[in-house]
Amino acid sequence: MTAFTRKNADKPPMLIYDKVRKKYGNFTALDGVSLNVNAGEVVCLIGPSGSGKSTLLRCTNALETLDGGEISFESRPLPKTEPEMRKVRQRMGMVFQSFELFPHKTALENVAMGLTTVRKMGAEEAHKRATALLTKVGLADKTANYPANLSGGQQQRVAIARALAMEPHVMLFDEPTSALDPETVGEVLSVMRTLADEGMTMVVVTHEMSFARRVANWVVVFERGQLLEEGPPQQIFEAPTAERTREFLSHLGWNG
Amino acid sequence: MNLDWSIVWQSRWLLLEGAAVTILLTALTMLIAVPGGVVLALMRGSSFKPVALFATGFVELFRNVPLLLLVYWAFYVMPVLTGLGLSPFATGLVALCLNVSAYNSETFRSGINSIRIGQTEAGLALGMSKGEVFRQIVLPQAWRRVLPILASTWVSLFKDTSLVSVIAVGELAHTAMQIRSQSFRVLEMLTAMAAIYWLMGYPQAKIVDWIHRKYGVRE
Numbered sequence: 001m002t003a004f005t006r007k008n009a010d011k012p013p014m015l016i017y018d019k020v021r022k023k024y025g026n027f028t029a030l031d032g033v034s035l036n037v038n039a040g041e042v043v044c045l046i047g048p049s050g051s052g053k054s055t056l057l058r059c060t061n062a063l064e065t066l067d068g069g070e071i072s073f074e075s076r077p078l079p080k081t082e083p084e085m086r087k088v089r090q091r092m093g094m095v096f097q098s099f100e101l102f103p104h105k106t107a108l109e110n111v112a113m114g115l116t117t118v119r120k121m122g123a124e125e126a127h128k129r130a131t132a133l134l135t136k137v138g139l140a141d142k143t144a145n146y147p148a149n150l151s152g153g154q155q156q157r158v159a160i161a162r163a164l165a166m167e168p169h170v171m172l173f174d175e176p177t178s179a180l181d182p183e184t185v186g187e188v189l190s191v192m193r194t195l196a197d198e199g200m201t202m203v204v205v206t207h208e209m210s211f212a213r214r215v216a217n218w219v220v221v222f223e224r225g226q227l228l229e230e231g232p233p234q235q236i237f238e239a240p241t242a243e244r245t246r247e248f249l250s251h252l253g254w255n256g
Numbered sequence: 257m258n259l260d261w262s263i264v265w266q267s268r269w270l271l272l273e274g275a276a277v278t279i280l281l282t283a284l285t286m287l288i289a290v291p292g293g294v295v296l297a298l299m300r301g302s303s304f305k306p307v308a309l310f311a312t313g314f315v316e317l318f319r320n321v322p323l324l325l326l327v328y329w330a331f332y333v334m335p336v337l338t339g340l341g342l343s344p345f346a347t348g349l350v351a352l353c354l355n356v357s358a359y360n361s362e363t364f365r366s367g368i369n370s371i372r373i374g375q376t377e378a379g380l381a382l383g384m385s386k387g388e389v390f391r392q393i394v395l396p397q398a399w400r401r402v403l404p405i406l407a408s409t410w411v412s413l414f415k416d417t418s419l420v421s422v423i424a425v426g427e428l429a430h431t432a433m434q435i436r437s438q439s440f441r442v443l444e445m446l447t448a449m450a451a452i453y454w455l456m457g458y459p460q461a462k463i464v465d466w467i468h469r470k471y472g473v474r475e
Binding site for chain 1: 372374375377378379380381382383384385386388392393396397400
């Protein structure tokens with residue numbers, strides 16, 4: 001196999017996970033995970049349920065606290081205080097499995113919320129920006145809809161627009177298509193693919209192997225809170241080094 | 257039996273005044289006890305233990321003491337303890353507020369707890385502070401869910417205000433009882449009182465039903 005060079009490998013990584021540990025009671029969710037994410041990369045985290053992928057993502061923007069190790073973002077360790085962490089979170093967009101749109105706000109208000117509340121932007125400018133973002137995700141005609149009147153795929157696209165509104169440097173996707181009807185998965189993945197093509201740095205926890213295969217620059221396989229193996233998608237999907245990776249992929253019906 | 261209903265018509269202005277005091281008492285109590293309930297619910301959820309403990313003690317005390325006893329306590333004991341000489345109206349208001357705040361606190365607590373943690377996380381992930389998340393995301397949603405319960409509390413409170421008649425607050429029940437004892441028209445006045453409470457209470461109950469239909473959580 002030819003040597004593989006990662007994107008922006010000559011620059012400092014955007015995210016560095018250094019021996020990250022996280023426990024829930026007696027359960028060790030993350031057991032010394034070390035990983036780099038470079039600027040402009042799409043890194044997919046795959047592996048069985050409960051293997052720690054989502055926990056790592058949630059530690060990234062401090063929705064979970066670490067029990068050991070360190071995470072650095074743009075060359076600085078994550079701050080320990082709430083006000084400092086709020087500033088860091090503004091540079092990280094997050095998309096949740098269950099969308100978590102605000103049900104009492106329209107699609108437009110959902111997208112504008114971060115701008116008006118956190119950035120203290122005027123309503124008019126925020127709504128203009130929100131409209132542009134909803135247009136970008138293909139929902140220009142749904143700005144006035146409440147989440148309850150949108151399909152799952154549409155809700156998730158609004159959620160992506162909401163995260164993008166803050167102009168994040170990295171987007172964290174936590175199983176963004178797992179709660180969707182099969183027919184709407186494609187529209188969400190296509191928006192994500194467009195983002196990737198534009199050079200957005202993305203960390204994606206996913207069970208969509210074909211997305212990981214086609215869009216990711218780097219694939220990380222988790223098992224039992226540890227990093228089983230990592231590599232470019234060709235390697236992980238065509239010639240995995242770990243036997244457990246092969247088992248996991250064949251279990252999902254992946255055959256190259 | 258010799259009934260004379262004219263006493264009701266003759267006392268109409270007094271009764272109307274009493275009814276106005278009843279409504280005023282209900283409205284003022286809710287005006288204080290709704291924010292009071294929110295604050296108590298927040299205090300109970302505080303990570304600072306003494307604050308949480310105080311709020312829990314407050315709620316459990318005033319929720320589990322009969323309201324009538326609370327009214328007497330506020331009238332006889334509170335002035336001794338605090339040195340405050342409040343009017344009967346203000347005293348009654350304090351007793352009602354203590355009781356209803358405690359109830360509202362539990363209502364808000366269950367409403368706030370019913371909002372998925374993911375909603376809070378979505379707000380935090382945008383860079384919002386915990387306070388912003390609470391005010392803009394959690395409370396508006398919780399408010400919709402608790403509105404039907406608050407409306408029911410309002411109707412109960414409207415009737416329970418009659419308990420402050422025992423400390424001579426000039427609301428509807430006290431006024432009617434006064435007229436009764438002066439005119440000896442017991443049956444007429446008690447019937448009139450029941451009719452007035454019903455006429456005012458029934459539309460409120462219907463509005464509550466409507467609020468339940470409009471805002472009630474449907475699974």
